[in-house]
Amino acid sequence: MEKPILKPKYFLTTPIYYVNARPHVGHTYTTIVADTIARYKRMRGYDVVMLTGTDEHGQKVERSAKAAGVAPQQFADTIAAQYQRLWEELDLHVDRFVRTTELRHERAVHRLVGQAQSHTPGCIYKGHYEGQYCVFDELYVDDPAPNAPCPDCGRPTERIREENYFFRLSAFQDRLLEHYEKHPQFIQPETRRNEVIAFVRGGLRDLSISRTTLKWGIPWPEDDRHVIYVWYDALTSYMTGIGYGDDELQWEHYWPADLHLIGKEILRFHAVYWPAFLMAADEPPPKTIFAHGWWLFEQEKMSKSRGNIQLPQPIARVLGIDALRYFLLREMVFGQDGNFSREALVNRYNSDLANGLGNFASRTLAMIERYFGGEIPTPLGEEKISNRDITFKGFVEGDLAEIPDFYESYQFSRALERIWALIAEVDKYLVIQHPWSLAESEVTAENERLQTILWTAAEALRIVTVLAHPVIPHATEKIWQQLGQNGKLADQQLDQLQWGQLRPGTRIGKTEAIFPRVDKDEAVERIETMEQEMRQPSAAKTVATTASAAQGPSRISIEDFAKVDMRVGQVKSAERVAGADKLLKILVDVGDEVRQVVAGIAEVYKPEDIVGRKVIVVVNLQPRKLRGVESNGMIVAASVPPDGKPVLAGFLEDVPVGSRLK
Numbered sequence: 280m281e282k283p284i285l286k287p288k289y290f291l292t293t294p295i296y297y298v299n300a301r302p303h304v305g306h307t308y309t310t311i312v313a314d315t316i317a318r319y320k321r322m323r324g325y326d327v328v329m330l331t332g333t334d335e336h337g338q339k340v341e342r343s344a345k346a347a348g349v350a351p352q353q354f355a356d357t358i359a360a361q362y363q364r365l366w367e368e369l370d371l372h373v374d375r376f377v378r379t380t381e382l383r384h385e386r387a388v389h390r391l392v393g394q395a396q397s398h399t400p401g402c403i404y405k406g407h408y409e410g411q412y413c414v415f416d417e418l419y420v421d422d423p424a425p426n427a428p429c430p431d432c433g434r435p436t437e438r439i440r441e442e443n444y445f446f447r448l449s450a451f452q453d454r455l456l457e458h459y460e461k462h463p464q465f466i467q468p469e470t471r472r473n474e475v476i477a478f479v480r481g482g483l484r485d486l487s488i489s490r491t492t493l494k495w496g497i498p499w500p501e502d503d504r505h506v507i508y509v510w511y512d513a514l515t516s517y518m519t520g521i522g523y524g525d526d527e528l529q530w531e532h533y534w535p536a537d538l539h540l541i542g543k544e545i546l547r548f549h550a551v552y553w554p555a556f557l558m559a560a561d562e563p564p565p566k567t568i569f570a571h572g573w574w575l576f577e578q579e580k581m582s583k584s585r586g587n588i589q590l591p592q593p594i595a596r597v598l599g600i601d602a603l604r605y606f607l608l609r610e611m612v613f614g615q616d617g618n619f620s621r622e623a624l625v626n627r628y629n630s631d632l633a634n635g636l637g638n639f640a641s642r643t644l645a646m647i648e649r650y651f652g653g654e655i656p657t658p659l660g661e662e663k664i665s666n667r668d669i670t671f672k673g674f675v676e677g678d679l680a681e682i683p684d685f686y687e688s689y690q691f692s693r694a695l696e697r698i699w700a701l702i703a704e705v706d707k708y709l710v711i712q713h714p715w716s717l718a719e720s721e722v723t724a725e726n727e728r729l730q731t732i733l734w735t736a737a738e739a740l741r742i743v744t745v746l747a748h749p750v751i752p753h754a755t756e757k758i759w760q761q762l763g764q765n766g767k768l769a770d771q772q773l774d775q776l777q778w779g780q781l782r783p784g785t786r787i788g789k790t791e792a793i794f795p796r797v798d799k800d801e802a803v804e805r806i807e808t809m810e811q812e813m814r815q816p817s818a819a820k821t822v823a824t825t826a827s828a829a830q831g832p833s834r835i836s837i838e839d840f841a842k843v844d845m846r847v848g849q850v851k852s853a854e855r856v857a858g859a860d861k862l863l864k865i866l867v868d869v870g871d872e873v874r875q876v877v878a879g880i881a882e883v884y885k886p887e888d889i890v891g892r893k894v895i896v897v898v899n900l901q902p903r904k905l906r907g908v909e910s911n912g913m914i915v916a917a918s919v920p921p922d923g924k925p926v927l928a929g930f931l932e933d934v935p936v937g938s939r940l941k
């Protein structure tokens with residue numbers, strides 16, 4: 280039997296984002312970069328896992344939830360769902376989404392703390408913190424002066440004294456410096472690496488890693504007066520998502536992470552605390568941490584607290600997902616700060632996408648349609664190819680060698696510059712060769728020349744399409760189809776791409792404009808209007824929603840219904856949830872796995888009565904916690920009037936476990 284070829288793995292992450300406000304272009308940027316790298320690596324034959332998620336604990340979330348009049352978990356559920364919906368709308372391929380309020384995550388954090396304590400005894404100890412504290416940012420502040428302003432938000436700080444668990448970061452200084460020295464790729468870009476080294480050389484202080492003043496967090500193992508404070512909780516999510524403490528095989532396969540992508544403001548936590556936490560637990564640190572710069576909006580960092588954010592949806596809806604991706608990756612040199620402006624966005628769209636790539640594709644394909652009935656012509660033998668064609672071929676071959684290197688070294692703007700220089704070169708080639716006038720000629724030689732020119736342009740288009748695919752996947756997939764190419768572009772392997780592979784005689788597909796030109800003022804205005812509507816639902820919308828609610832339950836489409844994944848399950852075990860009269864914790868076999876579900880049926884069903892019973896389970900609900908117990912699905916029951924007594928739904932016939940309801 281032939282052995283399956285194992286692909287090398289590539290595991291990359293974005294930060295897990297706070298849920299105290301909705302996602303904006305800043306968060307979208309990191310996630311788009313991750314998706315671009317993931318697509319590039321897949322085209323290099325890697326088995327890629329991309330992880331993102333939401334950071335849901337802490338006082339800020341508690342405070343935002345209170346302001347919204349809901350429980351912190353409900354608040355977190357709403358924002359986490361906004362993130363998930365956004366990544367879906369933008370077609371970002373998320374392999375693992377980790378929420379820090381999931382039970383599996385709590386288990387992972389406890390395990391990592393325990394592993395550090397047993398592998399490096401004394402690395403975690405109990406002590407007291409006394410000093411200034413910013414309630415708003417949940418920060419211990421270095422300045423000892425009473426009322427010293429918080430370095431982050433400027434608000435006055437308070438004096439506190441509390442018992443904390445500490446991590447002995449001071450003991451890791453030499454090992455960290457040695458690690459930076461031995462692994463120059465560990466912190467990128469270079470300037471950031473130097474900053475971190477200087478910081479660590481300056482000496483490290485131990486780190487407070489628990490709080491007693493905070494309630495909304497993961498309880499300290501075996502001491503629930505404390506909750507684990509921010510970074511032990513947040514950073515461990517990178518491990519949770521690949522099965523740490525849960526699925527040994529998966530964990531062993533994917534760890535260490537190949538790349539953590541982050542914004543520069545959280546570099547210290549990732550490049551100093553994180554490797555130290557891992558060293559303490561005897562786990563290898565990630566291979567690379569890349570800290571990128573900030574998107575500035577009107578000269579200031581785009582951030583929710585400043586209120587100067589841009590939402591990604593209006594851009595994607597007005598100009599398309601690829602326009603958003605292209606702009607973010609082309610306009611900002613990865614690693615440096617960049618200025619966001621709607622005018623610059625629309626200018627780039629018109630110049631690079633509509634006039635550049637869009638025009639190149641439609642012009643080339645239209646000529647093939649017109650002059651060769653939609654069949655890619657045959658280029659004539661080497662001897663008939665002119666000097667110009669040969670130079671051109673050499674130019675493309677140079678790009679083929681260099682552009683993947685730019686992706687490899689995260690130089691996205693340079694990769695795109697080179698691809699667009701190639702597009703400009705084809706444009707020049709076509710202007711000099713003017714195929715349109717050759718087409719009118721009766722002379723055979725000129726007609727033959729026309730074949731070579733159009734084959735050359737189409738071949739360059741094919742190559743541009745493959746090279747630009749990681750950044751603009753949707754447009755390039757369309758052009759690929761228009762060029763009549765087989766299979767999906769995403770499945771093409773970059774190292775097999777060569778000049779000359781375009782087969783003459785291929786019938787091109789239906790052509791349509793990929794990036795239609797837009798009127799600048801109109802597009803900017805549409806983006807702005809949509810932005811405002813999304814930020815505060817307009818009066819008209821609120822009225823409309825109220826009105827439709829008054830007309831009774833609204834109808835949903837069959838597609839909406841199809842989103843609910845219901846399966847036949849069989850109860851394996853059931854027990855009461857301590858302190859909750861109505862709840863049963865149930866383990867239910869849903870065919871491909873056994874799920875833990877919490878159901879509000881304990882007043883009607885005894886645990887022993889339902890073991891073995893077949894039930895209907897909604898399996899694609901977001902996990903949530905009920906009374907601290909994680910529920911991964913919902914058991915369907917009728918709610919019987921007058922008091923809503925639950926009656927479990929089931930079948931008269933015997934139905935195999937795992938069958939889907941439709």
Ligand code: ME8
Pocket residue numbers: 293294295296297298304305306308309334513514516540541542543544545572573574575580581582
């Ligand atoms: O820091 N420009 O979450 P967060 C570029 N939960 N990138 C930006 C940006 C901007 N203006 N604004 C945000 C947290 N980002 C923690 C992380 S990780 C274990 C825990 C991106 O919601 C950038 O990646 O504040 C930044 O690091 C991240 O969002 C911060 O997201």
